[in-house]
Amino acid sequence: xxxxxxxxxxxxxxxxxxxxxxxxxEGVYCGDLLSWVMGNGEPGQVWIxxxxxxxxxxxxxxREFSCLVIAxxxxxxxxxxxxxxxxxxxxxxxxxxVYETAIMLREAGI
Amino acid sequence: MFYDLHMHSCLSPCAxxxxxxxxxxxxxxxxxxxxxxxxxxxxxxxxxxxxxxAAGMGLKMLYGCELETSEEVxxxxxxxxxxxxxxxxxxIDSVMPVIPNDVDYFGKQEIMDENDCxxxxxxxxxxxxxxxxxxxxxxxxxxxxxxxxxxxxxxRVNSVTQQLGFIPPGLDYDGLEVKNxxxxxxxxxxxxxxxxxxxxxxxxxDAHRLGDISEPENYMRDSxxxxxxxxxx
Numbered sequence: 048x049x050x051x052x053x054x055x056x057x058x059x060x061x062x063x064x065x066x067x068x069x070x071x072x073e074g075v076y077c078g079d080l081l082s083w084v085m086g087n088g089e090p091g092q093v094w095i096x097x098x099x100x101x102x103x104x105x106x107x108x109x110r111e112f113s114c115l116v117i118a119x120x121x122x123x124x125x126x127x128x129x130x131x132x133x134x135x136x137x138x139x140x141x142x143x144x145v146y147e148t149a150i151m152l153r154e155a156g157i
Numbered sequence: 158m159f160y161d162l163h164m165h166s167c168l169s170p171c172a173x174x175x176x177x178x179x180x181x182x183x184x185x186x187x188x189x190x191x192x193x194x195x196x197x198x199x200x201x202x203x204x205x206x207x208x209x210x211a212a213g214m215g216l217k218m219l220y221g222c223e224l225e226t227s228e229e230v231x232x233x234x235x236x237x238x239x240x241x242x243x244x245x246x247x248x249i250d251s252v253m254p255v256i257p258n259d260v261d262y263f264g265k266q267e268i269m270d271e272n273d274c275x276x277x278x279x280x281x282x283x284x285x286x287x288x289x290x291x292x293x294x295x296x297x298x299x300x301x302x303x304x305x306x307x308x309x310x311x312x313r314v315n316s317v318t319q320q321l322g323f324i325p326p327g328l329d330y331d332g333l334e335v336k337n338x339x340x341x342x343x344x345x346x347x348x349x350x351x352x353x354x355x356x357x358x359x360x361x362x363d364a365h366r367l368g369d370i371s372e373p374e375n376y377m378r379d380s381x382x383x384x385x386x387x388x389x390x
Contacts, residue, residue: 080319081320081321081322081323082318082319082320082321082322085322098228100228100290100321101325102321102323102325105322105323106322124290
């Protein structure tokens with residue numbers, strides 16, 4: 048699924064990046080422990096997390112995730128969003144907790 | 158001098174009751190250490206008593222605490238001056254969520270005087286993550302005159318590598334703590350931006366029981382101490 052289509056369906060806010068240029072979403076990964084995500088994430092997944100440290104961007108690029116969804120209203124620092132923009136990583140914001148956010152992705156058809 | 162800069166007193170709920178100011182200093186002396194730091198979780202309240210006991214025994218001391226950041230990373234703050242360390246408590250109080258300690262589940266959080274007599278207990282649970290990021294925590298340690306050491310960096314729990322995947326490039330820490338030289342090699346192999354000389358390396362016990370305090374195996378040159386903490390010894 049195109050990330051632009053995903054945004055239309057969910058109404059999530061774009062915090063950084065260009066959704067039209069993002070790789071298509073294929074599956075979902077949830078996790079906040081970055082060492083774990085580095086070891087287990089798969090390319091093309093939409094990554095849902097509440098972790099907002101700058102290292103999140105590096106992990107997302109390493110795993111070649113489609114885009115990042117910051118859930119539960121967690122507030123990323125400006126440096127993280129700047130880095131994401133620089134790397135071309137799309138960052139979306141969901142006010143709902145991780146579980147409900149994941150359900151929305153399922154209902155959107157991912 | 159032989160050192161051990163990471164150990165917990167009976168103020169930390171997870172430490173044994175035997176970790177009293179006199180027992181800690183006495184054991185450090187028996188083991189042949191010259192420099193110690195007591196680093197309780199998110200608190201400096203045991204330090205005045207330990208400072209008096211250490212001074213009485215002729216043991217050198219840095220005044221410490223082990224802070225848990227919002228990312229659940231453990232960072233040691235190590236101060237040359239007791240007053241500087243004590244001034245951290247206000248900052249800690251401003252960012253610590255107030256959760257009552259369940260003594261039966263987590264353990265006692267006891268504050269003692271220099272005679273190992275109980276003077277108080279900490280009612281708030283100390284093993285919690287502060288509402289301050291890793292960067293903010295390091296800044297707070299620096300602004301209070303201390304040095305920041307990332308604790309047990311390869312541990313599977315509460316280490317920077319576990320929580321954040323790797324040690325962030327450009328992070329303003331003063332030292333890295335490992336468990337042994339093999340871990341140091343592993344850190345160097347996996348972090349191209351860190352070199353042997355780009356930071357200071359520490360090997361500490363993280364003792365929660367008396368017997369676990371380090372043997373005289375880890376040596377710090379006076380020049381390293383002075384560079385980090387000045388001429389306070």
